[in-house]
Amino acid sequence: MKRSTHTFVAITLLGLLSKSALAEIAVIVDSSVSVDSVNLEQLERLYLDKPASIQASTRLTPVDQKKGSPLRKEFAEKVLGKTEAQLARYWSRLMFSGKGQPPREYDGDAEVIREVTGSPGKVGYIDAAAVTGDTTVILRIP
Amino acid sequence: MNKRLSAAVAATLLLSRAGSVLAIENIDINGFFTVGATISDSSVDTQDGNITDDVGFEEDTRVGLQVSADINSKISATAQILGDNRKNQSFDAEFDWAFVSYAFNDQASLRGGKIKLPTFLISDYFEVGYAYPWIRPPAEVYSSNPINAITGVDALVRANLGATDLLVQPYFGVSRGEEALLPQEVLPPSEQGQAVYADFEADNMAGINVALSGEFFTIRAGYLQTEVSAPDLGVTSSEDVTFASVGATMDWHNVIAYTEYFQREIDGLANLAFPNQKGWYATLGYRFDRFLPHVTYAQLRDDNSSSDLGTGLEQDSITLGLRYELGAAAALKLEAQRVEPEGDSRGLLMEPTDDVNIYSVAVDVIF
Numbered sequence: 363m364k365r366s367t368h369t370f371v372a373i374t375l376l377g378l379l380s381k382s383a384l385a386e387i388a389v390i391v392d393s394s395v396s397v398d399s400v401n402l403e404q405l406e407r408l409y410l411d412k413p414a415s416i417q418a419s420t421r422l423t424p425v426d427q428k429k430g431s432p433l434r435k436e437f438a439e440k441v442l443g444k445t446e447a448q449l450a451r452y453w454s455r456l457m458f459s460g461k462g463q464p465p466r467e468y469d470g471d472a473e474v475i476r477e478v479t480g481s482p483g484k485v486g487y488i489d490a491a492a493v494t495g496d497t498t499v500i501l502r503i504p
Numbered sequence: 505m506n507k508r509l510s511a512a513v514a515a516t517l518l519l520s521r522a523g524s525v526l527a528i529e530n531i532d533i534n535g536f537f538t539v540g541a542t543i544s545d546s547s548v549d550t551q552d553g554n555i556t557d558d559v560g561f562e563e564d565t566r567v568g569l570q571v572s573a574d575i576n577s578k579i580s581a582t583a584q585i586l587g588d589n590r591k592n593q594s595f596d597a598e599f600d601w602a603f604v605s606y607a608f609n610d611q612a613s614l615r616g617g618k619i620k621l622p623t624f625l626i627s628d629y630f631e632v633g634y635a636y637p638w639i640r641p642p643a644e645v646y647s648s649n650p651i652n653a654i655t656g657v658d659a660l661v662r663a664n665l666g667a668t669d670l671l672v673q674p675y676f677g678v679s680r681g682e683e684a685l686l687p688q689e690v691l692p693p694s695e696q697g698q699a700v701y702a703d704f705e706a707d708n709m710a711g712i713n714v715a716l717s718g719e720f721f722t723i724r725a726g727y728l729q730t731e732v733s734a735p736d737l738g739v740t741s742s743e744d745v746t747f748a749s750v751g752a753t754m755d756w757h758n759v760i761a762y763t764e765y766f767q768r769e770i771d772g773l774a775n776l777a778f779p780n781q782k783g784w785y786a787t788l789g790y791r792f793d794r795f796l797p798h799v800t801y802a803q804l805r806d807d808n809s810s811s812d813l814g815t816g817l818e819q820d821s822i823t824l825g826l827r828y829e830l831g832a833a834a835a836l837k838l839e840a841q842r843v844e845p846e847g848d849s850r851g852l853l854m855e856p857t858d859d860v861n862i863y864s865v866a867v868d869v870i871f
Contacts, residue, residue, distance in 0.1 A: 407664075412662070412664070413662055413663075413664050413669075415664070443719070447829050447832050450832045450833055450870070451635060454629070454635040455626075455629055455632075455635045457534060457570070457572075458534070458568070458632040459628035460572075460605075460619075460620065460628070
């Protein structure tokens with residue numbers, strides 16, 4: 363009996379882990395903005411405040427998910443190649459030398475969508491399952 | 505980390521003042537804080553009097569607040585307020601730097617105001633302990649330029665060269681009213697054994713900082729020339745100064761390395777207070793998850809010729825350190841350092857002595 367409870371817990375945990383590991387990320391802009399194809403490298407440069415050379419109908423500004431959120435961790439690892447601590451050190455160097463500000467943070471997919479919608483040029487990323495018709499997906503990151 | 509005032513609040517605040525119609529889109533407020541304690545095993549203090557054989561908090565404890573405002577899509581203003589106790593200021597907060605920046609595009613911007621001088625790899629965030637491995641950057645190199653900031657202009661020009669990014673940063677300005685620690689050798693006997701500071705002026709300062717960064721490394725070089733005078737010291741003429749530095753840092757597969765070299769040359773009477781020096785250091789560390797143990801070797805050497813007036817200082821030091829990450833915005837650091845003045849020199853201590861061991865602990869936070 364006890365053993366089966368453990369097995370159940372283990373399977374549930376495994377399920378949760380694989381679910382979070384498999385979350386697809388959608389990168390979104392306001393529907394009025396047209397953006398040529400974007401690759402992961404350009405997206406990394408945009409989010410690290412480096413010249414990104416993305417062809418778009420307007421100047422692009424990245425917005426971020428809340429610090430500590432699972433999606434931000436996933437994005438930082440998959441796209442920026444950094445852990446959150448590495449990212450914090452990266453921004454502390456740029457920001458406190460007056461050479462750049464990190465993207466603003468928004469709490470959750472709904473807030474990111476709200477910020478991107480109606481602000482042409484803002485770029486955000488959300489769980490692909492949360493995509494609504496108000497935004498255009500410019501890249502999907504499996 | 506970002507505490508934001510909404511556009512509405514900012515606009516209301518501004519509108520309530522004389523009906524201003526200046527629209528500030530966004531204001532960011534960030535800060536950093538370090539509390540650090542030191543103790544040494546010698547009755548001879550460090551030359552600034554901050555590290556003694558009693559537990560002291562003067563050397564490494566400081567707090568900074570940065571305010572950044574986007575005026576519009578091209579113009580932003582940024583200011584940093586710093587309170588510390590390194591020069592016995594008793595935490596009087598003052599503007600460390602403040603500038604207005606104009607961005608021509610993603611690649612080029614112009615800044616004007618009081619600008620932090622990019623003398624070394626981490627000069628422009630020297631006070632932000634969280635941003636580097638040590639409790640304090642090696643003094644053999646970092647104490648060699650007493651000018652922290654200039655009033656003037658600089659340009660930040662960036663270019664993407666394949667897998668690397670180039671930054672070219674020319675600057676021009678002046679430094680007035682900065683205080684430099686005077687060498688013990690020029691003090692009258694009644695003031696020896698104390699830390700004495702004097703105002704000095706640096707005019708026509710022109711310099712350039714060039715940095716090349718890849719995914720795992722940055723290499724940089726810098727050069728500046730200026731004319732220094734110090735009326736308080738009787739140096740009324742302008743004496744030529746040149747300062748050259750190179751450095752590199754790496755963060756590759758958990759291997760962390762830093763190394764830098766500098767050479768400063770100061771003519772005439774000013775050489776009395778600021779002798780010709782050269783120095784270097786190398787740091788190697790390895791990150792095990794949250795732990796970063798590291799070791800640093802540093803050297804400071806006299807570079808005066810026999811005709812120069814001043815007394816060059818010489819010392820070596822070896823530092824063992826450990827940085828431990830406390831979450832994503834704080835770090836705990838421990839260090840043990842052995843300072844060895846060379847020859848007859850007092851090095852960066854108050855007076856000539858045998859080796860001095862310094863033990864330090866610090867916590868760095870950013871917010």
